[in-house]
Amino acid sequence: MGCTYSVYRKKKTNFPEVVVFVPSTRIPVQSDLQRVLKGVIPRDLVDKLTSLRNQILLVAEDTGGSAITELRRALNEYLSLLIGLTKKEYGLEGLIDFKWKHLEDGKQDSSVANTWFEVLSAVHLMAMLTLSEADSMMIPKDSSGSGFRVVSSDSKREAIDLLLKASGYLEFCLRDILTRIPPEVRNTFPHDLQEGVLEAIAIQTLGQGTEIQLGLAVECQKATLSVKRRLACEQLIYFSQAYHCLLGCNTNQGSGRKHLRFIKWKFLEAKAAAYYYHGLILDKGNESNSSIGAVSCFLAAEELLAESKKASLSFCLAAPVTRVPPLWGAMKFLHQKIPEVASRKSQMYGYLWEQEKGLQSLPDLPEFQLSLRPDDYELPEIDPAWDSRNWESLGQPLKEHLIDSDENPTD
Structure with a gap:
């Protein structure tokens, strides 16, 4: 009697790469409007x-967004x-309970009876x-x-444009919807x-645009x-x-912890780049303290x-x-150059540095006015259907209908 062997291969887990951090994608829950x-x-x-x-x-569920x-x-x-539901003259702002969930795991995260919340969620999804x-x-x-990422300059510039657009959506959420x-x-x-959280994403998005600009430079x-120093x-x-x-937010919820670690990682990379280029400029000075x-x-x-390598892994x-993403942009260059230059220059000026290191603190980085700004965004025009004569087919004006509903509630 023969033996039958079943061979089971463990399914390989596919971990995604992240260059531009997308905190979470929220989509509507089906509702009976x-x-x-x-x-x-x-x-x-x-x-x-x-x-x-x-x-x-x-569409979001079928395509994964x-x-x-x-x-x-x-x-x-x-x-x-x-937008029509937000108009006060219609009195519909709190009529519908809008529900949303996370695309990644399908868990519902909110149920809010406020039309501006629905507008906020829709614009947030666009971002x-x-x-x-x-x-x-x-x-x-x-x-x-x-082990290295090769991306065309055109793709990088297009990515910057998209980042500015995303920041514009989020800026609009903060300025015109939350209020x-x-x-x-x-x-x-x-x-x-x-x-x-919205403010942090809007700002870090500009930071990532600057990161790509530095890579192009x-x-x-x-x-x-x-x-290069200015961009860093x-x-x-x-x-x-x-x-x-993010400091005032509860980062233990949702993707908060990962979001905070992403910002720390990018902060350390940017600071390393800034000190490297600042050092190169100081090194061109003629005085010994410049060296x-x-x-x-x-x-x-x-x-x-x-530290940034540890933060990346974290x-x-x-x-x-x-x-863990392959090196790209400025970091592809700096991961090699920073250790090389630090070793060479410390050997050249080591005797001076040893004499003065207790007396001289780390030079301050220069401050610059920020260059990138979010794109402007405005909500689309209200659909003409809201001005349609179809309102007459309801048999009574909307305001009267709502008043009647309030005065004659049904169980």
Whole structure:
């Protein structure tokens, strides 16, 4: 009697790479808008609202959020209809309980009866999709397997444009949507929609745009040391600001812990780059203390670089686990140059540095005005259906209908 052997191969876990950090993608939970809005607004308007909201949900779930163009188009159409529900003259702001969930695990994170919350969630989704698109621009589909990432300059510039657009969406959320929502309602929001989290993402997105700019400058022979130092210092400021925005938030929820580790990692990389380029500029000075200051900068950069490697690993290991990305941009160059220059310069000026190290502190980095700004964003125009004569088919004006509903509640 023969023996039958079954061979089971353990399924290989595919950990994604992250270049542009996308904190979390939230999508709508299917809701019965027709039941709530029946007889309140025209049926065709209800049908369009319901259809578009469900379309966003289904497309996002079917494609894992990768159908960005289709989702963006549906979101724009949905927003133009949704704006009508925010108009005070219609009295519909708190009529619908809007529910959203995480795309990654399908867990519902919110249920809020406020139309501006729905607008906020829709614009936030547009921002996350744009960040995801920028991330895909920075990850080539045909990996060379060399351990280094090769991305075209055009893709990098397009990624920067997308980052500015995403920051614009988030800036609009902070400036024009959150301010319309009562504090007691905002206090019920999930982690991803907390004011500090939104502000941190908006700022760090500009920092990542600057990071890509620095990489382009490193590759450009015409870019001066001053330009590179400025970009590194600006990147450092952006990530420092983003970190401070998160300090008041509960980072133990959702992707908060991973988000904080990402910012720390990028902060350390930016600081290492800033001290390296500052050291190169100081080293061009003629005075002996310039050389000592330069050595201090190079050694600080080397130490920060080592810390950034640990921070990178810490970020990747935080849930959800991601792959350690290959070196790219300025870091591909600096991971080699910083240790080399630090070693060479400390040998050249070691005797001076040993004499003065107790007397001279690490030189201050120069401060610069930040260059990148979020793109402007405005909500789309309200859908013409809200001005349609179909309102007459309801048999009574909307305000009267709502008054009647309030005066004659049903169980």
